[in-house]
Amino acid sequence: MKSHLNSLSSLRIYIYLVLFGIGCLNFSCVNPKAVVYFQGDTTRISSSPVVNTYTPTIQVNDMLSIVVGSLNPEANEIFNSINSYTTTSTSYSGASANSRQPFGYLVDSEGNIELPLAGKIRLEGLKLSAAADTIRRRLTVYLKEPSVTIRNLNFKVSVLGEVKQPSVYVIPDEKITLPEVLSLAGDLTIYGKRTNVMIIREEKGVRQYARLDLTSRDVFESPFYYIHKNDIIYVEPVKTRIASTDRVLQLTPLIVSIVSVVSIVIYRFAR
Numbered sequence: 210m211k212s213h214l215n216s217l218s219s220l221r222i223y224i225y226l227v228l229f230g231i232g233c234l235n236f237s238c239v240n241p242k243a244v245v246y247f248q249g250d251t252t253r254i255s256s257s258p259v260v261n262t263y264t265p266t267i268q269v270n271d272m273l274s275i276v277v278g279s280l281n282p283e284a285n286e287i288f289n290s291i292n293s294y295t296t297t298s299t300s301y302s303g304a305s306a307n308s309r310q311p312f313g314y315l316v317d318s319e320g321n322i323e324l325p326l327a328g329k330i331r332l333e334g335l336k337l338s339a340a341a342d343t344i345r346r347r348l349t350v351y352l353k354e355p356s357v358t359i360r361n362l363n364f365k366v367s368v369l370g371e372v373k374q375p376s377v378y379v380i381p382d383e384k385i386t387l388p389e390v391l392s393l394a395g396d397l398t399i400y401g402k403r404t405n406v407m408i409i410r411e412e413k414g415v416r417q418y419a420r421l422d423l424t425s426r427d428v429f430e431s432p433f434y435y436i437h438k439n440d441i442i443y444v445e446p447v448k449t450r451i452a453s454t455d456r457v458l459q460l461t462p463l464i465v466s467i468v469s470v471v472s473i474v475i476y477r478f479a480r
Contacts, residue, residue: 264384320332360381
């Protein structure tokens, strides 16, 4: 009996060692400097000037929501009916495939929109506030004291790689920063390489590739700190992530075999 108990005890220790080894395959020592954001001086309060501010302008193929208001509610509906919602199969940021998507005014290939009564109005290259003023002036012929509000409906960015929620995100505001987009994606995983985040930007027929170091405060001075429409953000994995994944895949058959043999031995001793 004593020999039987010693054998079971040895088997338990062996199983614990196997499980411990499996756990070690997925973890390795991480240098705190590799995961801490915006490192710099250690003073409690410091400041630096804001540079590279970005305000988006209207571009070809933008979908705009244009809401018109005036002292005549019935006349307003002529312009606002096109902003009604429609059901579509397109979805972003985890939304349901049957979610309601807004439909607005499309900026055509010549940079114009077609507005009821007012006809074609060129908006390409204008900021949203300037475009609203342009439309408001055109509508004074038809409406009494008109007001115009414009929003861009297809300002979206793609986030890929080692983040918690990779997806395509529609941005409701006029501008957003790289840290804000990564926050929407649930932040980087512990395996994300914070020193080499890639941003791919395509504008005016030119595709640019930029790599940013999130552990340095120099990221605030980068022209890619403010995200543009249709930017792609890719967070690559650290080497230990790739290596640990390879080891697990290579050792999985061996681990399964060992666990199977141990299970059979335990079963026989327990009889």
